[in-house]
Structures are given as C-alpha cells and as structure tokens.
Amino acid sequence: MSSLLKPWLLLTIIFVVGILTGSALTIGLGPHFRHPPSEPGPPGAAQIGRNWMAHLTERLNLTADQQTKIEPILADAAAKIQALHRTEVEQGSQIFKSANSQISALLTPAQQVELQKMETEREKMFMGHMRHHEGPGDGKPPPPPGAQTNAPPPAPGPPPPPQKP
DSSP states (O other): OOTTHHHHHHHHHHHHHHHHHHHHHHHHHHHHHOOOTTSOSSOOHHHHHHHHHHHHHHHHTOOHHHHHHHHHHHHHHHHHHHHHHHHHHHHHHHHHHHHHHHHHTTSOHHHHHHHHHHHHHHHHHHHHHHHHHOOTTSSOOOOOTTOOOSSOOOOOOOOOOOOOO
16 A cells, blocks of 8 residues: 555545444434423523432432422522522623723723724623523512623613603
C-alpha cells in the first residue's frame, strides 16, 4: 500500500468510528434528555417531581401507598432544587456584570457600547431561561412595584384611557 494512501485510510476509519460512536450514544442516551412531547421546554418543579416519581416507581416497584407518601417529599425537593438553580443563575449573572464592569474600564468607547449590547443580549437569554424554569407555583413572589429587575421593559401597548376628574 502506498505511503500516501495510509493516512487517508486511517482518517476514514477514525471518521467512520466517530459516526458510529456518536450514533450509538445518541440512541442510548437520547431518551434521558428528551422532555415528554405533551410538555415542551425545560421542566418546572412539578414536572421534575413527576419525572422523579416515575423513575422511582419504575425502578423500586413502588406501591400506590408508597407513591402517595413519597409525592410530597419529591415536591418539596424539586422546589428546593429549582430555587437553588434560580439562585445560581442570578449569582452567575452578577459575576458576569462584575467582570464586564472591570473589562469596560479597559475598552474604547466604541468597544464599551458593544460590550453593553453583549450584556443586554446575555441578560435577555438568562431571563428567557429563567422564565422556562418558573411557573405559577414556583414559590418566588413577584417583585414589589417599582423594584429594579433584570427583566426587559414591557412592550409598549395602547395608552390608558384618560381618567375623569
């Protein structure tokens, strides 16, 4: 076999093995990362609890009585996990803001404007991520009126009707 053909043959074999490995991992691990089609998007606390209960029921062969007793434990744990996730995302956001503030001092005015645009895009992405993880019963109270939040301002709507004196 020619010395020029050997490297190409080796690269082809590595490529084919990579495709086969990737396919096998996708087929084997894919179901673990999919959400049920009836509830698209990231799971909230209730969905986490349901998935957890289904897993425990299947693996441990739980009786109906055991499921009834375990359900409140899982609901509490799922709510705590979700709150922890929310706290970590908020702390991560503060770290980004602090780093960007320090970086901004080293940039030109044009670069500072671009960095601010990047920060705004990141905040929108994080807020969208957080909205997927929060639901009506997520235990987080709404911010008080006038409180400063990282949420984008509401979209403009029609002006309110004039009030009569």
